[in-house]
Amino acid sequence: MIDNVLKTIDARRGQLLGGLEPFLRIPSVSAKPEHAVDVGNCARWLARELEASGLSASVVPTRGHPIVVARTPQDPARRTVLLYGHYDVQPVEPLEQWVSPPFEPAVRDGAVYARGSADDKGQIWAHIEAIRAWGADLPVNLVCVFEGEEEIGSDNLENFLESNAQQLKADIAVISDTNQFARGLPAITYGLRGLVYMEVTVSGPSHDLHSGMYGGAVPNPANVLVELLASLHDRDGRVNLPGFYDDVVPLTQSERDAYASLPFDEAKFMEELGIAALVGEKGYTTLERKWARPTCDINGLTSGYQGTGAKTIIPAKASAKVSMRLVPNQDPRKIASAFMQAMRDRAPKGVTLDFANHGASAGIIVPMDSRATQLAASAIRTGFNREPVFMREGGSIPVVGHIKRVLGIDTLLVGFGLPDDRVHSPNEKFDLDALYFGARTAAALYHELAKL
């Protein structure tokens, strides 16, 4: 049966883009109020396409943009797969940098250029082609949840999952919103880092003071802030917070060996980022640092005079946005507390500290040797005719944590994008090969997950 399905996709290879193009033409920019109607239209368009694929679909309103839910007839004898994706896209600015207009898909050099082509419409479309190729023979029950607020923080998704947990019951979740390791090196992303995002504000005098008249005699909140922030790392690049590493699960030797064997070009990496040297925690490689070690990065600094030239003040306040990327098993709440406690313990007298927490999510790992992961690996072998790379990702996909917490299931991250797809930037593209091999892999994945 799977062979026939793959043959159907192979035969449609030249027509796959035709189905995706109308999807890419809808400017479903969730961040912009002026595109709210487009986002709604996109949801309805997607629901109609899912109906046309044999699923029963509905557009579920939320406090923000709607969620498209679709399902096949549910056969209790079959495994159930929850497919998550998002139909909203990032803003397009700066518009003048686009070679072709962001919502007029254009093919160049074997790729379709359009906002949302890789993130995430093209990847959703690979699944819809797979579903159509399977038709009534789809060997799993499928529940699709496609949201319209992923690019603006998925504010209403967790509540939606909680309210509909019974109808969303599944054995495994699948998300195709990640990348291949490189062109021709398809990957399963088996780990994600979590996040704690804090803001700390140091307050000293009640108003800005003349640095000549008062300098040297009063606490300067900016001086204090940099000392507090500098204390967050030790000389080996490790995060200097009590207990920070207590719950970190060390990388296994097999993971380290696997990463070391990947064709990662440090020189090219540095060139793309415009940096002269790579730095980080002592004793780890760049891929290990990016994927599997916790971090602490200052994301923003604000204090005092920021205009041109000089203003001689002791600022009344100084603040920093600081985010810590967490690895699986670190508890975001515990880390947030450790951060606040350490800052308070280390602050000198004469200043007060205030904190805000702008986000917290746990790191995620789906063991490489789990049944689901091995089935996904088989699907990639079938779909791409390549061995999959097992990789992690340094960023966070909060919905994976929500699905685990609310629905109690793991998520397979099998994405078809490429690192050079320019997601969130002008000239986003999606390779036509990625669409084709992605559709094949999605078809094979449903075949494999029937065996879960």
Add this chain to the structure above:
Amino acid sequence: MIDNVLKTIDARRGQLLGGLEPFLRIPSVSAKPEHAVDVGNCARWLARELEASGLSASVVPTRGHPIVVARTPQDPARRTVLLYGHYDVQPVEPLEQWVSPPFEPAVRDGAVYARGSADDKGQIWAHIEAIRAWGADLPVNLVCVFEGEEEIGSDNLENFLESNAQQLKADIAVISDTNQFARGLPAITYGLRGLVYMEVTVSGPSHDLHSGMYGGAVPNPANVLVELLASLHDRDGRVNLPGFYDDVVPLTQSERDAYASLPFDEAKFMEELGIAALVGEKGYTTLERKWARPTCDINGLTSGYQGTGAKTIIPAKASAKVSMRLVPNQDPRKIASAFMQAMRDRAPKGVTLDFANHGASAGIIVPMDSRATQLAASAIRTGFNREPVFMREGGSIPVVGHIKRVLGIDTLLVGFGLPDDRVHSPNEKFDLDALYFGARTAAALYHELAKL
């Protein structure tokens, strides 16, 4: 004669503010290009007022903002006094903290609130009222130099003094841009700190990076900046730059004794500034730290995301404005070099540093036992009916150094401001009593300096 002059001022006590108000309404913010026209207008307004006071005045263009020069007829039999002031003002931000708009003078509780009211327009106006009260009987030749770039480093003043040294020849200089020691304790400021104002920018990646995808593996310029800045002090609150203290002249025991005898109320000082503790270099009192010890203060911090909420970026750049207050005998150029060299030596690989120097001036001491200082003390006794305090000032008035070097004369610092005037901050004010007693003292000072 002086008695009549003082009577004239006493009679005008209720009208003094009326002359000052139009001066305060002109937003002569020298740091902001959008206020360049206002600065020019302010210079012309001031020149007209000086003409109306019987002086011949001109507005002298520079590469930056103009300098207002005015003079009385020069009688070779009389002593000549060079009066320096500045008509430019500090920026007003944060605007929302002003109780009344910064350029709409408002009287509350016996003070006029406006940007520049104490620093330095109100103090200039005290002299203009004194000049007007003397009229044709002014017993000294007067040369006024009022610049428009004091708040941005007086870049063109030194060159102006050099080019016009012959016309600016004088026996003594007078500046009223300092404070009384406290309300009712008028002072002569016999020492000033100098200044080196640096900006350091740390650059890493060529563009902001996603902190999830890259965090932990690439140099974060904000992380680097806070480490560099934190290295600027040791645990005893001393500035940690090689050679920083080498040329510092220690306080004499008589100075320390004199400061200790002043009615300085630490509790009230802390309350006025809204701080819970006083900090600073170990082994020195607050007055010693403020007046006579060198410092290093961060005046501003800028990096990455500064909006509300969270943005998960590794910023491409991070920068700080850092000023060091110097005491007499420290060389500003040597200190600026030591700062840059230390930052470069301490920076890790993978980032680049750039520097800008926004100002440099040396610390100053004016002999306390000189004839001019004693005459100024008499003027204060006449003007305020009080004994003067001999104090130092933590701020810098670079022109005092320029006047000494170029014109070869000392400067009397007889200022009428109060420590709670909030100069450089929102809600700057100038007491109406300070304006009144200041005008009397200025009138008496011209009387006394005729005897020099």
